[in-house]
Amino acid sequence: MSRPTEIDQGAIRHLYVHLPFCVHRCGYCDFVTAVGRQDEHGAYAGALLAELERERWRLASAVETVFVGGGTPTFTEPDALRRVLAALPETSELAIEANPETVTPALAALLHEHGVTRVSLGAQSFRPRLLEVLERVAGPDDVRRAAHTLRNAGFDNISLDLVYGIPGQSAADLDADLADALALEPEHLSCYELEAKPGTRFTHAHGEELASQEEAMESYAERVVETLTDAGYRWYETANFCRPDSGRELRAQHNLAIWRGADYLGVGVGAVSTLGGERRRNLPSVGRYTAALGAGEDPPREVERLDAETREVERLMLGLRLDEPLAVDADGRADVLDRDALARLVERGLVERPDGGVRLTPRGRLLGGAVTAELLA
């Protein structure tokens, strides 16, 4: 464990908490998850709280955001979940991920009691056929019911996750999914293109089909953006949309901070922290995590050193995902920008320079990967 220093002390304003348990591991998932093991939830919660205590000195007195992710945080056995939520520092945004089938009135009440301000609901799709391909447990009606349950419990900031580019998904399927999602009037939507990550069971089963429909699905990202912006949502990050309610900030504050390059502390198995010049990742084994903390030690971790240039590359990579201009000319920053490429991309209408900052145009954002690679010297 690192010794506190004047600079480190209380510097971190964003906390991530990982609850890895799931009822079932979906084929496309590459997160750190643990299926079942209800009997371990209590022990895990204990270990997690122990880690949080060991790291608490890093946290600012006013923590701005806490995000509880998974796994399926809401699948965690209620007593364990309650203990974790109760121990979290006071914050203005406390967000949690939930799977629709886990959202009962009791759970909603529990979350609300413990100060959760934002729930991100993993809907993924409203087509039963596609949900089956994704191996999701919940059906379309579970999603609707969960949304209403949350509303009834008093939640006024609900986000829905959607996935597109599912094997067998037609453009009409996508339109229908978007319409079904909009009908629930969520404050926020995250729409991800399905990534068939190498080594997942899903890629093994569907990789070829995905490759063959790649061209047909090329327009889906555009379609998503068009539909949601037409519905009045703000496309504020590559995959994220929010309602522009007046007087309310509905962007996901925790993620927004990370996209803006802020440091964050992650606790729990597999959790990642970025702490100045260091990024560390707790190893994914629940057993070893619990055992180490039970023995009064730090959990097993790997550490990556980040030099100033790397952090600047990351700041650009993340910041260019947003719809707000990114400052690039501030003194003291490593210069990682290829100025010729910047001029070229401006000329091609992929990048614009509002107030000297850099922002991708809508088309540039759809080509964000290539544009960013080109912008970096």
Place this chain on the structure above:
Amino acid sequence: MDQSRIRNFSIIAHIDHGKSTLADRILQLTETVSEREMRDQLLDSMELERERGITIKAQAVRVQWKGHELNLIDTPGHVDFTYEVSRSLQACEGAVLVVDAAQGIEAQTLANAYLAIENDLEIVPVVNKIDLPSADPEAAAAEVCELLGGAPQDVVRISAKTGQNVEQVLDAIVERIPPPEGIADAPARALVFDSSYDQYRGVIAFVRVVDGRLATGAPLHAMAMGTDFDAEELGFMSPQRVPVEALEAGEVGYVVTGLKDVSRLRVGDTLTTRRGGAAIALPGYKDVKPMVFAGLFPSDSDDYPELRDALEKLKLNDAALFYEPETSQALGFGFRCGFLGLLHMEIVRERLEREFDLDLLVTAPNVAYSVKERNGAWVEVHNPADMPRDPEEVQEPYVSAQVIVPKDYVGAVMELCTERRGRFDHLEYLSETRVLLTYELPLGEIVYDFYDQLKSRTRGYASFDYDVAGFRDGELARVDVLVGGEQVDALSLIAHRDAAYERGKLLVERLREEIPRQMFDVPIQAAIGSRVIARETVKAKRKDVLAKCYGGDITRKRKLLEKQKKGKKRMKQVGGVEVPQEAFLAVLNLDGERKR
């Protein structure tokens, strides 16, 4: 040695008819090398030669047979090296013509036999591979007699592989090939028929002493090149170097010259002594000129110095190799290289890749063009990108091509030759079933895909050889390729006006497949001057972004980004378009694939 006991001979054959195997058997039978020392095809010392079953560099070995000194002068077995073959033959009084008992006479058999006849050599015909089940020694012997005259019983039937009857070949050499008749007390004249480079001793010349004698230490003079040097060492090969005090009239051996540059001593030159030397050189010296050119570029531009060093080293052993620096906007720094022909080019390329471990991009080969400029001066152009867009007049090299083919394929071959702008010259039945066709063809058509087409249209039965016949006027057009509106210099080509459209179309179609989609539409055009003759478009990508990126993903996403960036570095920028090297390779291989 008394000249009457010397026999100087070559073995000539079509590729794979067994020349090198026969040479091996001769070395064994004459106990020049022991069984233990024997390696297959000993004379071919380069790895590549053994693998391809051809001899690239000729050498000479002295063997003893029944009180006679026999000098076996090996010859390169391919069309590209005709001049070297002819010099080797000039060093001999006779030649053993080897014909495969199953294949009969082939194009190179003929070409070599004609060369031997031109050099007034006594030919000992041999039919080889009589042990093969498919062998038809009588038919092969009949074809040989038809070609050379003589009686079938004079054709020696052997199996070089098993050694059967090989002693009869040696006896025939002694009996039938005349001894040399040099003038022993005349001023020295020795024909250089080959040379090689030894890193410690410099250029080693292989010579046939025609008149007089060469003595160790003597100051010598190469008459054509005007190069002076001292004979540091003289000797013969057995097959290792065996030094002797002197080489006498009629003898074959080597001269260690101490020269550091092979280009100062060319094959075909005449060596004489600096004091009391000959006034008139031996006939037949020719300055061999490369006819086929291609750009060679390192795939990794950092390897340019390695490529330069490798070419320098190859050139030491290969006086016919020509190279000069070339800068291509698309491919970077490289060399424009000149070769005797396509095989020569392939050999050089393979040696660069294999012996020097270089990864190369090779442009489509083209021939040398002779171009008349506006001011009336004629210049030679080696690179399509250097061809003036509107030349006064262009000439291209033509060859006289001999094709031997079973009679059923005569129609197919004639059709191909006509398509390739060939001018029919001659048709002759070599036997009831096999026909010799002679055409004049532009060399440019041959380096394009003629050979491959010939093989495929005759199911591999055709054999083919050619001699350069001279330059003729050509209706030629320079076709440029433009990517994103910018000309890609490495892809320019010169084609006959009638074929330009097809070739341009093929190129842009292939490029469209190979150039990855970019962030904008990329037009690909083929043009003659300002006239676009073919056009394709690589449509812009609509999406290229990773959907999900949160705190736990940053390192992985950054690494993906770095990989993408690194991938870009390997791309060449043309007209603001990133073109992967593989795209050039695929387009340049368009020709290559058809040839193989």
